[in-house]
Amino acid sequence: MPNRLSGETSPYLLQHAENPVDWYPWGDEAFAKAREEDKPVLLSVGYSTCHWCHVMAHESFESHEIAGLMNEHFVNIKVDREERPDIDGVYMTAVQALTGQGGWPMTVFLTPDKKPFxxxxxxxxxxxHGRPGFPRLLQTINATWDERREDIVNSAESISDQLAEASGRAVPEEAFDPTVAASAVQAMLRSADEVWGGFGTAPKFPAPANLEFLLGRAARADEPEQAAIRTMLERTLWGMASGGMYDQIGGGFARYSVDVQWLVPHFEKMLYDNAALARVYLHAFQIFGDPAHERVVRETLTYLEREMLHEDGGFYSAQDADSEGIEGKFFLWTTAQVEGLLGEDAEAFNQIFGVTHEGNFYDPHNPELIGRNVLSRRTDPFPAANTSPERIEGWRRTLFEARSERIPPQTDDKVLTSWNGLALAVFAEAARVFGDAHLREIAERNARFVRERMWSNGALLHTCKDGVARIEGMLEDYAYYGLGLIELYQLTGDREHLDWANELLDVIVARFHDDEGGAFFETAEGAEELLFRQKPRFDQATPSAGASTAQLALMLQRYGLRTDGEAIAREVVAGVQGLILNAATGFGATLQVIDLLASPSRELAIVGAPEARAPLERVAAGRFLPGLALAPAAEPNGIPLLEGRESSEGGATAWLCENMACQLPAGSPDELARQLTETFPAIPDQPPEASP
Structure with a gap:
């Protein structure tokens, strides 16, 4: 019999709607019941594509015996962390404070007034595995609640007070220190894997915000560690794209690697990872000119369009790791399967993609997966004369078509504004870099979708499912989508995108700013009151929303639309500057802000009819120019950066400026290229040519 979750829209909550557990969605009803029945609350937080969430659901939440214990002694609440990142953030902070680590599924026991103990x-x-069984834990918590209630309440009060104090701490009054970024470079290089790239040991996450920071440093002529950074980046980018974390058949990245070699992934695919990593590879292509990086970008965006795009323009959230109840089954291959599809070509394919009879994937819980392989691409791609790139692509298509007949992993089809902002940014920028009209159409359609479905009465909504948008937008929604709109403006020159980005920042300043302590809260003023209003400081799997707000403010000031952009950015940086050197890899997005603050403001106005502007725009598009405010327009349209800029009759003119002081107008691609090379001396003299 369905429980109370059957009326929800979240795919994750609906996965639990048939559990024998008497689940409640988060809300007043559940906590009122806990107070009325004098029971503690069991809060379970996860997401629809989380493998271990599925495991715990199957082992415990589908068990009538365990559900009986839960229902008898607790009020049980289930939360989708993607739908409610505010709740997830508050209680994950508690989990990390209490246990020293975090992850999902998250299991937290609360007093009826929402305080964790x-x-x-x-x-x-x-x-x-050193963990108590869930039934024993439930019985222990229940007995402690009955016998030592005062101790539990006092502990919960103390924990909550400490967390609230830490979150509400005022921004320290310390001077901006741009040298923190250089020190962070050293720290990141020390923590880098010198063989496979990336940071730290297994499990290994891609950390795109850190890679973006290092790409910015790699493009600077004054960076003393430029050679070491470039080596680290190329090693990391090759390691990820050649390993099993990258889908060698269908494109796109899994969430992380369980080993240091990027070989065996945790198979779920997240929109935020694929958007951010496609952008990392796009910028790497601009710097290094490696066509392999371009291939990764195009294949990843093709994957997102093919499998994650709503017909009206919104992007879905994620795809599961499991199919037919088994993690990775959809993606794995045996030698016999490859031979059955490719015949005599199988030997060459297996050599190129690392397929062996023994297999490289092991799951003790699923012996049927013995002899299965995650595809990788680490050997010489041309071991024989007959393995041309065209033949390899043909083999990949054959396996892709065969795989398409398998039962696929489930897709979480809710649309999240924040993650769509990340997708908008990469589709718009890739459309500009590649000169791709189809990618442009996808980006423009996404902006229309969010504007029409998820923007209401001057505010963003966080999630949309089955045509219904709900849940008040959070800081990440405004910041990420605002940055995506700036990329869309730089592609189209359509001022409405820039104006909307500025309007989003107006809402951030009015409703999210901490007027007493400085910086920005994750939730808006007047939103549901949780234990405390959290401020996003660190990067998580996505960039710090505070740092993204700072980037948005700086960019809008560079267009001349604001005067408070630098002050906003400095305030955000001041809130975390003292923490960075203790954990540099947790602050990649903030480090990008520090570098923007420490560098001159650079602007490029290109004025003329679209067809006349195109050659000049291509010159800029081929180069990685972090922080450049690009303003393409047919004529001055009220944006201060474009004031007084008139193109030559029938042609187009470019003005490259630094702190709004401009060089002589450039009327030819060669002249603009010369100016860009002098202004950004580390960029390639001849930018890479994208394939048609």
Whole structure:
């Protein structure tokens, strides 16, 4: 019999709608019941594509015996972390404070007034791996609640007070220190894997915000570690794209690698990872000119369009790791399967893509996967004369078509404004870099979708499912989507995109700013009151929303639309500057802001009819120019950067400026290229040519 989750729209909550657990969605009803029945609350937080969430659901939440314990002794609340990142953020902070680590599924026990007193992540159905079995844990918590209530309440009060104090701490009054970024470069290089790239050990996450920071440093002529940074980046980009974390058949990246070699992934695919990593590879292509980077960008965007795009323009959130209840089954291959599809070509394919009879994937829970392989592409791609690039592509298509007949992983089809902002940014920028009209159409359609479906009465909504938008927008929604709109403006020259980005920042300043302590809260003024209003400081899987707000403010000031952009950015940086050197890899987005603040403001106005502007725009598009405010327009349209800029009769003219002081007008691609090379001396003299 369906429980209370059956009326929800979240795919994750609906996955639990048939559980015997008496689940409540987050809301007043659940906490009122806890107070009325004098029971603690069991809060379970996860997301639809989380493998270990599925495991705990199957082992515990589908068990009538365990559900009986939960229903008898607790009020049980289920939350989708993607739908409610505010709730997830507050209680994940508690989990990390109590246990020293975090992850999903998140399991937190609360008093009826929402205060945490015990927390963890995954618990097995029986004692195992140093973790108590979930039934034993439930019985222990219940007994402690009955016998030591005062201790629990006092502990919960103390934990909540400490978390609230830490979150509400005022921004320290310390001077802006641009040298923090150079020190962070050293720290990142020390933590880098010198063999496979990336940071740290297994499990290994891609950390795109850190890679973007290092790309910016790699493009600077004054960077003393430029050679080491470029080596690290090329090693990392090759490692990820050649390993199993990248889908060698269908394109797109899995969430992370379980090993240091980027070989065996955790197979779920997230919109935010693929948008951010496609952009990393796009910028790497601009710097290094490697066609392999272009291929990754195009294949990843093709994957997002093919499998994650709503027909009206919004992007879905994620795809599951599991199919037919088994993690990775959809993506794995045996030698026999390859031989059955490719015949005598199978030997060459297996050599190129690392397929062996023994297999490279092991799952002790699923012996049927013995001998299965995650595809990688790490050997000489041309071991024999007959393995031309065209033949390899033909083999990939054959396997892709065969794989399409398998039962695919489920797609979480809710549309999140924040993650769509990341997707908008890369589709718009890639359309500009590649001169691709189809990518442009996807970007413009996405902006229309969000404007029409998720923007209401001057405010963004966070999520849209089945045509219904709901949940008040959070800081990440405004900041990420605002940055995406700036990329769309730089592509189209359509001022409405820039004006909307500025309007989003107006809302941020009015409703998210901490007027007493400085910086920005994750939730808006007047939003649902949780334990405390959290401020996003660190990067998580996505960039810090505070740092993204700072980037948005700086860019809008460079267009001349604001005067407070630098002050906003400095305030955000001041809130975390003292933390960066203790954990540099947690602050990639903030480090990008520090570099923007420490560099001159650079602007490029290109005025003329679209067809006349195109050659000049291509010159700029081929180069990685971080922080450049690009303003393409047919004529001056009220944007201060374009004031007084008139093109030559029937032609187009470019003005390259620094802190609004401009060089002589450039009327030819060669002249603009010369100016850009002098202004950004580390960029390639001859930018890479994108394939048609």
């Amino acid at each position: 015990f927390a963890g992540t995954y618990f097995p159905p029986e004692d195992a």
